[in-house]
Amino acid sequence: MRVVRFAIPAIGVYLCSPMLSMIDTATVGLFCGTLQQAALNPAVMIIDYSARTMSFLYTGTTNMIATSKQKKTADEIKDSFIGSLRFAFLIGTGLGGLILLTSKRMLVPLIGNDTIDTEVIRAAWKYVAIRAFGMPAAAMIGTSQAACLGLQDNKTPFQIIITAAVMNLVLDIALVGRKIPWVGGTAGAAWATTASQYFALGLFFYKFTSSTRRQQQPAAKGKQAIHKRFVGRKIEMESFFALPCKKTIQDFSPYIIPVTTTQIGRCSTYIAMGHVVSSTLDTASMAAQQIITSIFYTLIPIGDSCSLAAQSFLPSIISAASDSNTNTDTDTTADTTNTTTTTQQQHNTSSAKSQSEKPVANSTIIDMNQTIKNIYKVAGCLGIFLSLIAISIPFACPLLTSDTAVTSIVQSVVPIMFALLSTHGFFCASEGILLGLRDLKFLGRIYGIFFVVVPILMLRLKYIAKVGATNNIISLLSVWNVFLGYQTFRILAFLSRVFILRERFSNKASDKNGNGHGESPMA
Incomplete structure (x- = not known):
């Protein structure tokens, strides 16, 4: 909740x-x-x-x-x-x-x-x-x-x-x-x-x-x-x-290159789509593309809210785990430098600390896994909501254009919009979890690949239209089909990466439980 x-x-x-x-x-x-x-x-x-x-x-x-x-x-x-x-x-x-x-x-x-x-x-x-x-x-x-x-x-x-x-x-x-x-x-x-x-x-x-009268808050709320x-x-x-x-x-500075690379990788796809539409198709298709992208960009923030939730909740969990490990390392160093303590006392102290650290590590694992699970649950519910809106797009066309040709083109893309919007929440949740876990290198690299590969696939449509017998071979639906393939690959890649990071976090936290000390789970 x-x-x-x-x-x-x-x-x-x-x-x-x-x-x-x-x-x-x-x-x-x-x-x-x-x-x-x-x-x-x-x-x-x-x-x-x-x-x-x-x-x-x-x-x-x-x-x-x-x-x-x-x-x-x-x-x-x-x-x-x-x-x-x-x-x-x-x-x-x-x-x-x-x-x-x-x-x-x-x-x-x-x-x-x-x-x-x-x-x-x-x-x-x-x-x-x-x-x-x-x-x-x-x-x-x-x-x-x-x-x-x-x-x-x-x-x-x-x-x-x-x-x-x-x-x-x-x-x-x-x-x-x-x-x-x-x-x-x-x-x-x-x-x-x-x-x-x-x-x-x-x-x-x-x-x-x-100024506000509510600025005086109880100290307990901190x-x-x-x-x-x-x-x-x-x-x-x-x-x-x-x-x-x-x-x-x-x-x-740690966010500039990875996040910018991520956004450029995203934008290259949309720019290539717009270029193919405007250079290959007619004015009605350009107007339809603007309507579709406007609807798409207006609806996808519903899924993006899952990304924001992950970025807001997960950093504090990871930070708490890092602080726990830092304190453990400090205490261990202090113990080893105390030459006046007997070997038996050191053993007892180490055992006591190990026992006290286990609940902290276990709690961190539980918190992270439960948070990720809850974010995906919300993403699934939002996907159902978005899919219902997607099938209602034809009814909204009269509010966006009075051109029947434009309306017809928009309606042809509705099935693709249904597939995209119904799964968009899972994509946004996965990307937000990766950002919350600060897996910036992975995001930067994979979007660097998208920056090159996806525009090539889009421009391939332009080439097919020019060498084909008629321009009707390529339509706006063809462009959005390529985007659907791109979105499907992103979802599978990001879900797999989240699973790998979660397992890595759990394994390193488990090592900390067994050894009584260890490095940061996300190191």
Whole structure:
């Protein structure tokens, strides 16, 4: 029940960006037509996939806060959080500037179709240029969400994201239908999303810095009440915009390469999919692809909540095991250096310590195994829920487009969506467990392989379409079939890795039981 109570509200954490993009897709499709909606396919691709390269900020913040809350004071956690926000602002600003400088040149090669309507290119560029200004807010929102989750406060992010989504919808309705070039259409959708992001960031700062009557908590609750007010004071603007300290960068350094490699490996697949669709298929297929990906990205956070739960619960278990081993090693060293103790006394002391350590090691094994089992149970239930939504997609099409050709293409992919969404919870749970156990090297390496192999398979479809007798050989369904094979392999690989790590943890903890001492179970 702890996992369920955490996972359900945590859905809103990953829901922010895809929900805003989904609202943009729906309003543009209904108010502006198929061409403008097709333009969102490459535009959203650039924005959302670029934003994923900042994921190391969120993974690092969640893990550091979840681990440090067992050991550090409120002031230390507050300083770590402010340092994370500074680093996030720096990364977000740099990424936004990079997008502005390069995205205009990237659009045509990304689409890969020289005969595409110029209106699609112009509409896509407007959306990208405006959304780039929201990157600093996106980085700090993600970091704030991650800090809340590290403290197991999932209600604050959920409430803020829902509020921001409502604001985005209102602004979309007000702006998208206008005929002013840089206000209506895709530009209006981009302004609505960017404004909503900064509004959400303002709500996070208000939550973190405003005084509250609930800040006086019973002493027994200790660090569990830190999330009520863990910044504790107004953030001074000059101090906030200072460069992050060396310690903050060092804290994030273990996550930068593995997590970024993981996200690039993921994004390469989606980019290859978008390129194949836009360069091989027609405008209706581009619009259908944007609708399908918007639905997919809006639903998969339901499974991603299992990943967040694993990243929030498992680090403290592993940290407790490491602390136990550290204390054991220290005590053993002290015993061996005491030359005045008799051999019999040493033997008795060692036996007593061994007996006292066994319950600690056994408890760690039980805690980890039970947590993993519960996360998978929740993942299975969420998979059933997602599968029911997947078969309801045809009924949602009238809310997303008025083009019957686009609707027909979307409906052809529904069986693939059913297979993907029904199993997505197990994939997310497995990946979250690997992140919680800090198996970053494995994730970095396997996504490095995906980065090369999966785009090759996707581009093979483009080649087949060009050499075939007719372009109808390849359809949007063909692209999503390749993705289904990729997802199936990921699930099997990650489940196997979780099983191996769990057995390794149990074996090393068992060795500690038998010997009375040993190294960290995850070493």
